Amino acid sequence: MATPGPATPEIPFKPSQPPVVEGFSPSVYRNPEGFKEKFLRKTRENPVVPIGCLGTAAALTYGLYCFHRGQSQRSQLMMRIRIASQGFTIAAILVGIAVSAMKSRP
Numbered sequence: 295m296a297t298p299g300p301a302t303p304e305i306p307f308k309p310s311q312p313p314v315v316e317g318f319s320p321s322v323y324r325n326p327e328g329f330k331e332k333f334l335r336k337t338r339e340n341p342v343v344p345i346g347c348l349g350t351a352a353a354l355t356y357g358l359y360c361f362h363r364g365q366s367q368r369s370q371l372m373m374r375i376r377i378a379s380q381g382f383t384i385a386a387i388l389v390g391i392a393v394s395a396m397k398s399r400p
Contacts (some may be wrong), residue, residue, distance in 0.1 A: 340390035346383030353379055 327335070337344055357372030 340386065342386040343383060346379055346386050349379040350376055350383060
């Protein structure tokens with residue numbers, strides 16, 4: 295019967311560093327892009343999503359303002375508009391995913 299090898303690996307594991315896999319690069323992009331570059335690239339790819347996000351934020355803000363002022367009818371309307379704009383944003387994201395999946399097919 296063979297005796298088992300040592301329980302600890304020869305090279306200690308460093309949790310702060312990703313594991314090294316031969317021939318694998320964890321980044322798709324050669325140059326890491328910052329927040330601004332990524333935001334602009336994503337906005338160019340699907341410009342409807344930021345519009346939906348801004349509409350959602352505007353409806354929420356104005357609805358909360360109306361609620362604070364005691365205008366309950368207007369506040370209810372704005373919360374319904376917020377839900378509609380959230381649905382619009384989700385639909386825009388799904389359409390963007392579908393379009394990018396169709397582009398990547400040969």
